[in-house]
Amino acid sequence: QKEVEQDPGPLSVPEGAIVSLNCTYSNSAFQYFMWYRQYSRKGPELLMYTYSSGNKEDGRFTAQVDKSSKYISLFIRDSQPSDSATYLCAMSGGSSASKIIFGSGTRLSIRP
Amino acid sequence: ETGVTQSPTHLIKTRGQQVTLRCSSQSGHNTVSWYQQALGQGPQFIFQYYREEENGRGNFPPRFSGLQFPNYSSELNVNALELDDSALYLCASSLGAGRSGTEAFFGQGTRLTVV
Numbered sequence: 001q002k003e004v005e006q007d008p009g010p011l012s013v014p015e016g017a018i019v020s021l022n023c024t025y026s027n028s029a030f031q032y033f034m035w036y037r038q039y040s041r042k043g044p045e046l047l048m049y050t051y052s053s054g055n056k057e058d059g060r061f062t063a064q065v066d067k068s069s070k071y072i073s074l075f076i077r078d079s080q081p082s083d084s085a086t087y088l089c090a091m092s093g094g095s096s097a098s099k100i101i102f103g104s105g106t107r108l109s110i111r112p
Numbered sequence: 113e114t115g116v117t118q119s120p121t122h123l124i125k126t127r128g129q130q131v132t133l134r135c136s137s138q139s140g141h142n143t144v145s146w147y148q149q150a151l152g153q154g155p156q157f158i159f160q161y162y163r164e165e166e167n168g169r170g171n172f173p174p175r176f177s178g179l180q181f182p183n184y185s186s187e188l189n190v191n192a193l194e195l196d197d198s199a200l201y202l203c204a205s206s207l208g209a210g211r212s213g214t215e216a217f218f219g220q221g222t223r224l225t226v227v
Contacts, residue, residue: 006154041223042220042221043202043220044202044218088154088155098160098162098167099145099157099160099168099170100145100155100157100216101157102154102155102156105152105153
């Protein structure tokens, strides 16, 4: 079993829709939870991070962490074609403090 | 754009050869981590360097080695290249080991093709 599980998609939604991306994980020692966006042939770009449980909002993006369920989510409101990319969930902490463990990424396409 | 730069952007090598990839970390950052990203997968941690010392290693064989220099730039060396080494190699810089999750900035990557 992988430490971090993420549905690879692809996910296609119309412009303006609310997008929900999710990951589950197995290591209860994880403390930092991140979402990265990666455009084709580019490096990952840090979108949001959350320490421990809770919600965090930044513009159209909201990250949620539920440590009791080992489940994290990223919501994108009013989605735009420019949001089309691969979204990677990622985690670190505990014995994995020096490294980031990534999910496999979800390919998202926003249709104009 | 982040301040992390990697070179070269692309290269093609033959199986059995050796390759060196380079990374300049963001100004003020003293920690560099290397990741391998196969097509359609998330990045996999190779190792991390903090103040010129290796500080954590993933599940990669010894033919993957690295260096960090006094200016905190870094090299990734891969010996005896195999076809499965074909991937995007990513460098991430951060301030302080153990804080790599919150403040890790990635470069654009080096796409290595082994033929």
